[in-house]
Amino acid sequence: MTALAWLPRAIILGLIAFAIFGPLANLALWAAAEQWYFPHKLPVTYGLKFWHQVFKPSSxxxxxxxxxxxIALLTVVVSLALAVPAGYALARLSLPLRGLIMLAFLLPQAFPSVAVYINVARIFYGFGLNGTIAGVVLVHAVHGLVFAVWIASAAFAAVDRDLELAALNIGAGALRTFFTVTLPLAAPGIVASAIFVFLESLDEFTGTFFVGVPDVTTLPLLMFTASIAGNYQIAAITALILLIPSVGFMLFVERFLKADVLAKVGT
Amino acid sequence: MAGASLEIDRVEAAYGPVKVLKAVSLAVKPGEFVALLGSSGCGKTTLLRAISGFVPIASGRISVDGRDISRLPPDRRDMAMVFQSYALWPHMTAAGNIGYGLKLRGWDKPRIAERVGQMLAMLKLDGLGDRMVTQLSGGQRQRVALGRALAIDPRILLLDEPLSNLDARIREDVRHEIKALQNKLGITAIHVTHDREEAMVMADRIVILDAGEIAQVGSPEEVYNRPASAFVASFMGAGNVVRLAARREGDGIVLGAGDLSNEIRVPVGSISGLAGAQVIAHFRGEAASLGAADADDADRLVLRGRIAQASYPGGHWRYGVAVGSQHFMVDDPRRLNVGEPVGIGLPLSSLHLFAA
Known part of the structure; x- marks a missing residue:
């Protein structure tokens, strides 16, 4: 009996591994398949034909x-431009409505996104923002601000107030103090929030679909169109491309974001 | 640059509805070293932060060399503070920390380097300028913090319990170093501490704060030997308290603890504000001596009790003496046995008497 004690654990681990790596393996297979149809369990022919198709200059x-x-870079710029001052204010000033403001940034997530974006699209029509990069950036920024503000505020809260007072005390003005002491010390957290915003924007689908299409197409939209049309190879290759920055940045965040900052997210 | 004078005039400060400073007034002469002494929550740190501009004052006036600075922001007060946590910037080197204030003042690089070098040498930190402050020991960080404050040649140096994070052994040295530096540079210094000995050793004048008010201001010797109130007496180490009965007799007052002591006569003027028949006497364990239980000197109050406890902290014995239901700590060089009857001999000069 005891000899088989490892079995349940092994089965559970195996299932988890399958749940995680199964879809990824499928993705990898599709990306390398030239022909793959029912009832074959594996691709019929392998090749890089579709990679050429994806990467040809006019594609x-x-x-x-x-x-x-x-769009992702612009979204980062817009989000940080708002999140840095907002995060600092939320972390430092004893605003009576602090909790409420933090919650307000969550609001866009609380409503069904399709309903929200249909109405956003309607309003954007009025301003001529539909089908423009600017419009898509704005939609993404609303989404990205949640992460940006919460993480930035946690990063600023982790900076000891005495460090700022020491700079003020020795003669640095408020702005100087912010840029030479507070911001450098909060930088890892700010970079992390930038990364989250970048990734969110890169993966965003619904908002882009309602506000950008057909003039602005992003990779997730291309992937969607490709898989609807049965071009699983194209979809798989785009998905792999999207995976690269995600994994890379996740490793970066895991390495550089300190636990004391993470512990303050949302407080 | 020589130190500036500092005048604090009826300053009040509050955190919400709680008044932390109640009409505090204090004048500090140029080059003087003043210690703000008190237990936690007495307002000493708030007073320091009000001077530095971190805590807004509700009313009153703070002036430096006669110029009102109460409304100036902290960065324009020309003071330098050494924080309890040191508050060194972890993303800079030791030299970067010390040179920061000079960079703000627009000094060019070679001049900053020279000044930082002087500071490092003065603080015995030679060769450590390129280290990140996170790689320095507690004592070294403390020096860097001091160097950062002194580098800008401040007119007033504010010290917020800068020694409380140091080992006891290092602390002794640093006390004297800071005092010597302050003396040499002639800076006015305000030092916040809860450590009585630290205040005594370092300060020219001690300000004892209690619940947001100044309990007494005086030289170390004054506050030690002539405490103005029962609070100051016990804060300054006269922790033994005995309640005595007082009665007027001619031009003197006769004091005694009933069956537990003899009676002594003191001049009327020695107890201010005496109205009732009760007096509280504070005395230090080291100012008393142990003798025969039945001694009855005219110039000494003798409390009769017996030894309840003995310990040897070094140099002398320390006894817990039970007198009636009370307990006193008394030092004596002789070895005595627990249970022995003794008399605690208290010369008039060792008694700090206050009206009850």
């Missing part, structure tokens, strides 16, 4: 990738 994929990256 939709490269254009979408470019769009995705530009």
């Amino acid at each position: 939709d994929a490269l254009l979408s990738l470019g769009n995705s990256v530009v």
Whole structure:
């Protein structure tokens, strides 16, 4: 009996591993398959034909990738421009409505996103923002601000107030103190929030779909169109491309974001 | 630059509805070293932070060299503070920390380097300028913090319990070093501490704060030997308290503890504000002596009791003496046995008497 004690654990671990790596393996197979149809359990022929198709200079994929990256970077800029001052204020000033304000940033998540984005799209029509990069960036920023503000506020809260007082005391003005003491010390947290916003924007689908299409196409939209049309290879390759920054940044965050900052998220 | 004078005039401060400072007034002469002494919550740190501008004052005036600075922001007060936590910037080197204030003042790089070098040498930190402050020991960090404050040649140096995070052994040395530096540079210094001995050793004048008010201001010798109130007496180490009966007799007052002591005569003026028939006497264990239980000197109050406890902290014995239901700590060089009847001999000069 005791000889088999490891069995339940092994089965559970195996199932978890399958749940995580099964879809990824499927993705990898699709990305390398040239022909794969029912009832074959594995691709019929392998090859890189679709990679050439995705990466040929005139392809939709490269254009979408470019769009995705530009939109993600702009979203980071817009989000941080708001999140840094807001996060600092929330962390430092004893605002009576602090809790409420933090909650307000969560609000866009609380409502069904399709309903929200349909109405956003309607309003954006009025301003001529539909189908523009700016419109998509705004939609993504609303989404990204949640992470950005919460993480930035945690990062600022982790900076000892005495360190700022020491700078003020020795003659640095408030702005100088912020840029030479507070911001450098909060930088790892701010970078982490930038990364989260970037990844969120890169993966965002619903908002882009309602506000950007058909003029602005991003990788997730391309992936969607490709899989609807049965081009699983294209979808798989785009998915793999999207996976690269996600994994890379996750490793970065895991390495550089300190536990004391993470512990303050949402407080 | 020589130190500035500092004048605090009826300053009040509050955290919400709680008044932390109640009309505190204090004048500090240029180059003087003043210690703000008190237990936690007495308002000493708040007073220091009000001077530095971190805590807004509700009313009153703080002036430096006669110029009102009460409304100036902290960065324009030309003071430098050494924080209890040192508050060194972990993303900078020791030299970066010390040179920060000079960079703000627009000094050029070679001049900053020279000044930082002087500071490092003065604080015995040679060769450590390029270290990140996180790689320094507690004592070294403390010196860097001091160097950062002194580098800008402040007119007033504020010390917020800067020694409380140091080992007891290092602390003794640093006390004297800080005092010597302050003397040499002629800076006015305000030092917050809860450590009586630290205040006594370092300060020219001690300000004892109690519940947001100044209980007494005086030289170390004054507050030690002539405490103005029962609070100051016990805070300054006269922790033995005995209640005595007092009665007027001609031009003197006769004091005694009933069956537990003899009676002595003191001049009327020695107890201010005496109205009732009760007096509280504070005395230090080291100012008393142990003798025969039945001694009856005219110039000494003798409390009769017996030894309840004995310990040897070094140099002398320390006895817990039970007198009636009370307990006193008394030092004596002789070895005595627990249970022995003794008399605690208290010369008039050792008694701090207050009206009850």
